[in-house]
Amino acid sequence: MRKYFGTDGIRGRANGVITPDLAMKVGQAAGLLFQRGEHRHRVIIGKDTRLSGYMIENALVAGFTSVGMDVLLLGPMPTPAVAMLTRSMRCDLGVMISASHNPYEDNGIKLFGPDGFKLNDDVEMEIEALIDSDLTQRLSGSAKLGRAKRIESADARYIEFAKRTLPRQLDLEGMRVVVDCANGAGYKVAPEALWELGADVISLGVEPNGFNINQDVGSTAPDALVRKVREVRADVGIALDGDADRVLIVDEKGQKVDGDQLMGVVARSWKDDGRLTQSGIVATIMSNLGLERYLGGLGLNLVRTAVGDRYVLEHMRAHGFNLGGEQSGHIIMSDYTTTGDGLIAALQLLAVVKRCERPVSEVCHCFEPLPQVLKNVRYKSGKPLQETSVVQAIEAGRERLGAHGRLIIRPSGTEPVIRVMGEGDDGDLVNRVVDDVVEAVTRAASQSAAPAAIKGAA
Incomplete structure (x- = not known):
């Protein structure tokens, strides 16, 4: 421990x-x-x-x-x-x-x-x-x-490093880009790097005041970016999180593109260019089953790890993969970086868009994701996942989904919540299964948090 x-x-x-x-x-x-x-x-x-x-x-x-x-x-x-x-x-x-x-x-x-x-x-x-x-x-x-x-000189050093991840002959001339920096760590370097590469840049979330980081902006709150992309008729929107190691993309229609789709785009491009060092990529147990099926159609494997970009990277290093990441937008490209990098992941996507000469909405829609539901249950103490009622609810849910879906339940490693994720071909069934497990976990969590006398009376 x-x-x-x-x-x-x-x-x-x-x-x-x-x-x-x-x-x-x-x-x-x-x-x-x-x-x-x-x-x-x-x-x-x-x-x-x-x-x-x-x-x-x-x-x-x-x-x-x-x-x-x-x-x-x-x-x-x-x-x-x-x-x-x-x-x-x-x-x-x-x-x-x-x-x-x-x-x-x-x-x-x-x-x-x-x-x-x-x-x-x-x-x-x-x-x-x-x-x-x-x-x-x-x-x-x-x-x-x-x-x-x-x-x-740190800003200039990183900007130059990020720019060098694109081929020298490739620039972003003619692209209108909205970048949302979440009032966080990338608020200076990300817009500057995109501008130096020739893009017409509109910036959001670049006025940090110590309190507004991730507040209604950034990759975890992309609605402001969606509105701005539509308002200015941008070619693409880029949303970073507070420390700029993850990214979410918004296409020219205002549709959100998550890390699974980004990994699919880059995996196909790198496979075509002979750049993948292994016949597949590394992702976590949370990545959509649709990505796994899409990669399989390309002759590529999807290796899954525990949640956390560190575990993705550990597997990549141990087994020689050079591409991996998380659905949340942590994309690791070990040819360039030693951790997730939101800006560099976005630049690699834009490189594919420029080469294909197609809109982002077409390039980024690699596969139709399976219905996926993620709900969080906050708890204060105890071990709700070890309660008999919760174990039984999880087993029943997995049996109902069978071979056509998945059920993942795990405690968060960064906050006191239990995450319940279900996915499968039948969206209605997935919702019912997740709701049943959430109800069982919520009931167990409330009992664990109650005073001993009350729990005994219950």
Whole structure:
């Protein structure tokens, strides 16, 4: 069992779970663990636009410098940019302060190794053990404290990196693009990169104030983007999330295009170009069965992992895949990046659109997704999924769907909810099955949260 780390770093309410004390200890623990060799050790820190980012950033700086690591501060910067710059600037460690698509009240700490990849479970467990140890005995002497400075060129470095993922002869001239940056980490770099590639750019979600990240904008709230695409008659809309590692596309008709369709587009293009390193791609258990069937028609496999882009990436690295991702829009293209990158995924899609000389609505409609229903059940305590009534409801639901559908039930790794997802050829049946399981989980969760006397009376 892990005490601090979830599926994507450490995440929780700012000044609740994520306190200055915890952030400083994370800096000290990670700093000590990654001081390998005799060189001057460096860590790079980026953040999104949440108000609490200032507090956490300063606490991390105190932690890292207290154990002798120099700190390079990037300011607001996408998560994939932090991963890329960790490698590019030869740092021992990279840190992103972000809670991704969560509201501004939350924040988080994501760590990257010197290779730009997220840390594996074993390393995170080592950091947890150090956090709970007496770190005061391992602080640096006065003469060996670390230094901190800001890197002013970070935006330009990442923009140039993103542009180079397109062939030199390809640009976005003639395309009208609406980009929604969720008032988050990509609010400067994404519009600039698209403009430098020649697009006519209309920007949304580029006025962060510390409180409005992901608020009615971005990939988790795309309605504003849909309206703007229709209003200005754009060729495409691009919605990023708070830390810009995921993307959602809106076509010229205002229709939303999720990560499954994007993976289908890129998989077919890369297969035709001979660029796929394996005969398939990697996705999670949440990806639509329609994608699996579509890839099968192309002679490609869909390998599924647990939910979380880190697990997709781990399988990609272990088995030599260069394309994978999540339905939510985390698209990993390991030829370019070590993590999901919303901007680069969007650019790869636009490259296909330009080459095909067809509208986005035609390029991106690879397959007809099977009816899929996802509902969340919030709970406060206990283990509702272990209740007999819930187990029986899940077994009954899977039996009803049979071979023509799937039922996935899992606790979220980033918030206290249980996700119930069903899909199948019969949409009405899927809805009934999901509702029955949700009802059973809700009842079990309410009983677990009730005081003992009340539960006994029930």
